[in-house]
Amino acid sequence: MFPRDFEVDADAWPPLRTRVEAETLGGYSKYRKTLTPRFETVWRDIALGYAVLAAIVVAVGSVGGIVASLVAATLGAVGIGTSIAYLQLFIHEAAHANLAPRRRTSDWIANSFIAWQVGTSIAAYRAVHFDHHRHLGHARDGERSYVHPLTPRLIVEMLTGVHAVRIFLSRAQSPQPRSARSKLPLIRGAAIHVAILGTMLAFGAWPAVLAWGGGMTIVYPFLATLRPLLEHRPVRADALRPAQSGAVTRLFADGPLAKIFGGAGFSRHLLHHWEPQVSYTRLAELDAYLARTSLAPILDARRTTYVQAFRDILANDRGR
Template sequence: MNVAHPKAHLYSSNLKEIRVPEELLQRSTFWIATYAAKPFVLIMLAMTAGLTIGPLWVAIPVAALLLLAAQRHFQTLIHDAAHYFYSRNPARNDTLANWLAAGWIGMDVARYRKIHMKHHAHNGSKDDPEHVSFATVSTDGGLAWMIARYVLGLESVRLFLKYFAKSEAPTNKSEAPTKKQSGSSSKLWSMKHIFVCQLVLAAVMAVSGLWWEYAAWLYLAVTWNPLLSRLRFMAEHPGEDDMTVTTLATVLENTYFAPQSFNYHLEHHGWPMVPPYRLSKMHRFLREEVRFYDDRGELLSPSYIGKLLELSHDRNEPKGVQV
């Protein structure tokens, strides 16, 4: 049995005519648990590195890289939870997502979903709240200035306003505040998973004598983690239209740009109901059986960094000059 995917509008493609094998839509409790556990394993590895590596000047960068990898996995889980990764039951999905992923990096899945669904609906248009490209970055000071703003934490206020102050998310019935709660107290109640998760993480690291790892965790959460998401977006949506690119990157590159099969981004945009752990098979189906990519080489990229360098070069190359 084949299941037709929802209507999708993607650059130079007519995906609505492609039918997805039902096996690619099947959910797997094993893979859900595996994906959900990965960031916690990375945190434990970071703490182990902090406790066992002698010189602090070596322990700090090693632990920081592991902590950043954990945050990238959490970030991807929040994205997937916006598409009901944990459960098809909305309330159960959002509760699991908040406590198992979003709370650890200071986010809320329902608020994120409101913005992300607009991206899917208006991919590449002026109504896409997540859209960024080299053209928009250039008008705002250039790529180097964008990177500096994130690394220095100057973008953290804008991100907070985007996902919290300007995004009022519906509250799950199971977590509805009492009648006595209103206004700011209601907002605080809806973010309780963030406070609890951060308190647990800070306490565990402090008791272990790794207070500096929690300081690094907070810094990475408001700087490098969102920066890598921004750079990933620029590589996967590299134009002023709805072009969406799948990136066949190395394991290391995917770890920091798009872990947990997020790199199969065209497949995700075309068929968002396909679980992330099935996207690699979805890619093979498109590539080998449907032959979708045969005449659409521009929709495949071998590297995130390579794609960003290519786009930067194209942007900076003088117009009208042939090389």
């Protein structure tokens, strides 16, 4: 629980920052300026994601025999979808121009190595993501998968692709004008996927083709929908005034799951919403600093694990 005298929403950062500034005598602002991105860490993490993705494709594609190939394709779909979901997390870092020292270079890296996978551009994603920061929990939030109750039915719809199709159709019917240029990233992404699948077929790696298709159409959409739901969907036990916004932000414990499912800083999502421009490569340090201030009870109240958050939200939504 929050201290009894705590009167503001834990997601309302400005008053909290003022509070920390006062108790540190301006030290927080000075410390904040030292949290510059560690770009070599960013590039290493993206390279690792691609290395794992390539290794999975090669391993699955080299399996022989019908039964063994189908098993490999199924397991490979999980690995490929997870790898793509991990790599896609870095488009978020790119939205805040934290992939390279210069924003233009950061955008080029994002478009060249990340955005193509889902047929978008960093410019398009940035517009949607900034609305997420401005309107978290409200109708104008462009990233609102957390509004869907986490029920067994939704899980089945996510795993069968029904939910992904529903989202795609709703976006396609958006009243916002779409210029011919806005379709170029989608066309480019589709062309790259076709080229990848064609190369696999040329080498006779049909299990890898099945794995790529399953990873992109089922596993990746499932993970991409579930993650923000775990980050933002409130439950009755949340110690804040959630009815005003309909969303919360959480901190997730470190570990293998946090590094993959919550990579690129998503596992410390509350801190990202407090300080959007701080690179994920420095969020652990920011966490440690704020944990030594009067905000420690707030941070502790929001700490959980991905497994526990899933259980809590599932139980809460099933009980409605």
